[in-house]
Amino acid sequence: MRRALLIAVPYVWLLALFLVPFFIVLKISLSDTELAIPPYTPTLDLSQGWAGIKDFFSQLDFENFVWLTEDDLYWKAYLSSLKIAVISTFLTLLVGYPIAYGMARAPAEWRPTLMMLVILPFWTSFLIRVYAWMGILSNEGYLNQLLLWTGIISTPLTILNTNTAVYIGIVYTYLPFMILPIYSSLERMDESLIEAAEDLGCSRLQAFWLVTIPLSRPGIIAGCFLVMIPVIGEFVIPSLLGGSGTLMIGKVLWEEFFSNRDWPVASAVAVVLLLILVVPIVLFQRNQQKQAEAEK
Amino acid sequence: MTFKTLTLTAVLALGTSAAFAEEVRVYNWSDYIDEELLSKFEEETGLTLIYDVFDSNEVLETKMLAGGSGYDVVVPTADFMQRQIQAGVYQKLDKSKLPNLANMWDVIEERTSRYDPGNEYSINYMWGTTGLGLNVNKVKEVLGDDFPLDTMDLVLKPENMEKLATCGVHFLDAPTEIIPMVLQYLGEDPDSSDPDVIAKAEAPLLAVRPHIQKFHSSEYVNALANGEICVAVGWSGDVLQSRDRAIEAENGVEIVYNPFAEGSLMWSDQMLIPADSPNPDGAHQFLNFIMDAQNMATASNYVYYANGNKASQEFLLEDVIGDPAIYPTEETMSNLYTKSPYDSKTQRVVTRLWTKIKSGT
Known part of the structure; x- marks a missing residue:
């Protein structure tokens, strides 16, 4: 009995926080738009009993999904989001790995402080931190003023409102999600393995490449998924730091929802996005499982 | 108790x-x-x-x-x-x-x-009205002293926009304002909801698109005032507020608002109870x-x-009622056009066109 209850908890959680909202969105994606509150039809009318339910289901169809295939905007936006996500994940890894490595190799009594430094920025509102970047990157911003002052450049660089600014914003915001899993896998590593590798004739670089990197792989994979999955659907960073030309699926969703008042198509875009995300999430789960089994 | x-x-x-x-x-x-x-x-x-x-x-x-x-x-x-x-x-x-x-x-x-x-x-x-917000000195520096500062040519001719891009141009991120404006420029009916007529707005906008720094409906107020941009297609009062912020900041930026000589869109904001x-x-x-x-x-x-x-x-105040940028003269008033709402099909065409103009796809 207790066992059943224990198993039930995660399922109830999944049902209430994932499946129910998903089916609501799925239902809207099969509806048609209408000028009313709410702006779609049909809505379930239980007062008519069985006939009402049958009538409700007979009005649902897949035309919004067909619509998504007819305009190349949607897949281009999905692809562009994916591209931005892959590039920024790679950049985050490039920046995050040395930081995690440095933390793991630092004297043990420093580590809590270093950990604190990584987490501390989270205590400030995310929105304020992105706005701060607007102040740093703008044409009259601190970065340009510094570069002009040092004489490295003679005319201000245009960074804000370009994809470069989006990458900077994403790398900055998601960095802790990359550092923490890599750090935790590096910290557990036995340092005598490196000594052994060096004894057997490896140079330091070879030892790093052949021993450290493979041992930290679970952390790298976890970090990459933790960054990439939310970045694909990112809306706030591209809309604040990006230019008008930054095409991302989050933005397309916004336009369908707000400009076209077309909740059904917006929901269809969201359902497809979810299906696209399910693939990496399943891969991530597998990896976690494998790792758990390996540790047994 | x-x-x-x-x-x-x-x-x-x-x-x-x-x-x-x-x-x-x-x-x-x-x-x-x-x-x-x-x-x-x-x-x-x-x-x-x-x-x-x-x-x-x-x-x-x-x-x-x-x-x-x-x-x-x-x-x-x-x-x-x-x-x-x-x-x-x-x-x-x-x-x-x-x-x-x-x-x-x-x-x-x-x-x-x-x-x-x-x-x-x-x-x-x-x-x-919707018109031009200008940083006069910078625009004159770029386009020359004699360029008329109230025509749509300023923001819709690529050769002018190419020069203005050096000091920064913002457009409203509002297709329902910009597309009628382009139609008016082309001599079409700005209030048209015919998809074929609306499509005519595409080519001129794509031609100037590379020179537009950003489409945004509120950032230009500050950006004009602190000199970050020199031209904004924006709303009359917002541009005038920007003018005042520049005066307060005493940064030497001089802002003016001009309705378009070709005719500007007149809009009105209404208060209602849900x-x-x-x-x-x-x-x-x-x-x-x-x-x-x-x-x-x-x-x-x-x-x-x-x-x-x-x-x-x-x-x-005299600088409100007496300012033709706020209370236009009879002549400008007769030149203003209004716009009716798009039905949902036309709206989709307009949004799609707008996405294409902004992102190139």
Whole structure:
């Protein structure tokens, strides 16, 4: 009995926080738009009993999904989001790995402080931190003023409102999600393995490449998924730091929802996005499982 | 003792329920009122005013169509409002509670009644035009002293935009404003909802697109004022507020607003009460307060937009009522055009075109 209850908890959680909202969105994606509150039809009318339910289901169809295939905007936006996500994940890894490595190799009594430094920025509102970047990157911003002052450049660089600014914003915001899993896998590593590798004739670089990197792989994979999955659907960073030309699926969703008042198509875009995300999430789960089994 | 406790509880209960009923929630455009008016309203009526802001009609519309927004007064632009009235979003005004309706200006009421027949649902708050915000010195530096500063050529001819790009150009992120403007430039009907006519706006916009730094509907106010950009296609009063911010900052930036010589879009923002307003009585009190001649004048003197209140005109500052950028001359007035709402099919064409212009796909 207790066992059943224990198993039930995660399922109830999944049902209430994932499946129910998903089916609501799925239902809207099969509806048609209408000028009313709410702006779609049909809505379930239980007062008519069985006939009402049958009538409700007979009005649902897949035309919004067909619509998504007819305009190349949607897949281009999905692809562009994916591209931005892959590039920024790679950049985050490039920046995050040395930081995690440095933390793991630092004297043990420093580590809590270093950990604190990584987490501390989270205590400030995310929105304020992105706005701060607007102040740093703008044409009259601190970065340009510094570069002009040092004489490295003679005319201000245009960074804000370009994809470069989006990458900077994403790398900055998601960095802790990359550092923490890599750090935790590096910290557990036995340092005598490196000594052994060096004894057997490896140079330091070879030892790093052949021993450290493979041992930290679970952390790298976890970090990459933790960054990439939310970045694909990112809306706030591209809309604040990006230019008008930054095409991302989050933005397309916004336009369908707000400009076209077309909740059904917006929901269809969201359902497809979810299906696209399910693939990496399943891969991530597998990896976690494998790792758990390996540790047994 | 028991008696005392009882009364105390009763008083507390009454107090809280009263506090709930006595709140008025207003949802208005950003930078669109003199905040002194907000505290004055609270003092005069004893109601608690909760004042939130937005910067796009689309955001407001989505909230209204979702229902249950909790707002008592909202301020959409007339063409959006017309469609929302059809959707059943608003309630009719109880004109017996609005004695200050007598202050309103028949010229503007006649124009807004095209969107809201008989002005049954709405009162006018402000109206204005969409035109050019310019940093005069920089633009002259780039285009030469003799270039006319009120033509659409300035922002729709690629060779001019190429030069202006060096000092920065913003466009409103509002397809319902920019596309009619381009149609007017091409000599087409700016109010057209024919997809073939709307498609004609694409080529000229794509040609100048590489030189537009950003499409945004509120950032240009600050960007113009601090010299980050030199041209904005924007709303009259916003540009004039930007002019004032530059004067306050004493940074040497000189901003002017010019309506287009080819004809500018005239829009009007209307105040309405949502059908599901929690406090319609308080909402009426707010509308009546706003329609007071002095209050309306205070608002216009602060935001530099013209209003639809005839009686307020004697309280307006000379640099508001006397400024043709705010209260246009008869001649400009006759040159202004208005726009009706798009149906959902046309809206989709317009949004799609807009995405293509902004992102290239």
